[in-house]
Amino acid sequence: GAVVSQHPSRVICKSGTSVKIECRSLDFQATTMFWYRQFPKQSLMLMATSNEGSKATYEQGVEKDKFLINHASLTLSTLTVTSAHPEDSSFYICSARVSGHTDTQYFGPGTRLTVL
Amino acid sequence: AQSVAQPEDQVNVAEGNPLTVKCTYSVSGNPYLFWYVQYPNRGLQFLLKYITGDNLVKGSYGFEAEFNKSQTSFHLKKPSALVSDSALYFCAVRDIKALGRLYFGRGTQLTVWP
Numbered sequence: 001g002a003v004v005s006q007h008p009s010r011v012i013c014k015s016g017t018s019v020k021i022e023c024r025s026l027d028f029q030a031t032t033m034f035w036y037r038q039f040p041k042q043s044l045m046l047m048a049t050s051n052e053g054s055k056a057t058y059e060q061g062v063e064k065d066k067f068l069i070n071h072a073s074l075t076l077s078t079l080t081v082t083s084a085h086p087e088d089s090s091f092y093i094c095s096a097r098v099s100g101h102t103d104t105q106y107f108g109p110g111t112r113l114t115v116l
Numbered sequence: 117a118q119s120v121a122q123p124e125d126q127v128n129v130a131e132g133n134p135l136t137v138k139c140t141y142s143v144s145g146n147p148y149l150f151w152y153v154q155y156p157n158r159g160l161q162f163l164l165k166y167i168t169g170d171n172l173v174k175g176s177y178g179f180e181a182e183f184n185k186s187q188t189s190f191h192l193k194k195p196s197a198l199v200s201d202s203a204l205y206f207c208a209v210r211d212i213k214a215l216g217r218l219y220f221g222r223g224t225q226l227t228v229w230p
Contacts, residue, residue, distance in 0.1 A: 006159070034217065043206065043222045044160075093159050097216050105218060107152070107159040 006108035023094030029074035030096035122221035139207030148210035
């Protein structure tokens, strides 16, 4: 099956710093990637839809200047949490949709962000 | 608008017994339905999907789901549960318009006890 990786798997940072999370589709091309946030024992909250070569589409209530998304190639999307604060601590998960197959998304293993 | 509902936060079954995790959906148009499983501190793993065709869909790890249009349901089932099936299960429906974004249910924690 299609494989999606995320790096890092876990990151701890100081308040005020920026953190970049990478999402890669390893064996397929993904024109569209999605970024989710998950709080403990809760469902996934879609943050934004990332399209290769264009600006990301953010969900209502998600600050685009705080959560910068770049989808520079068909296999890589990055999420940068700028000026992180403790309330940004969460589990961030990306997914990628196989190009030409619009029905299945494959998820990365997630990144645990802890902001001190 | 598309949505799914998982009415049970928790399902407990004994190993070897059949299990069912419930999901109902609300969509405009034909539904594209999915089941994913999540183990602690991990991303979601795809189990199965219904797009069209047979109402009974078979997926990974012995799971299957039955699409029922009249009841707008897509319950996940397994004939014989394993302790290793214990995890968080999400039902999802795909938006046919918005670049395929998924709408997730709130999740059901399945616990299989030995």
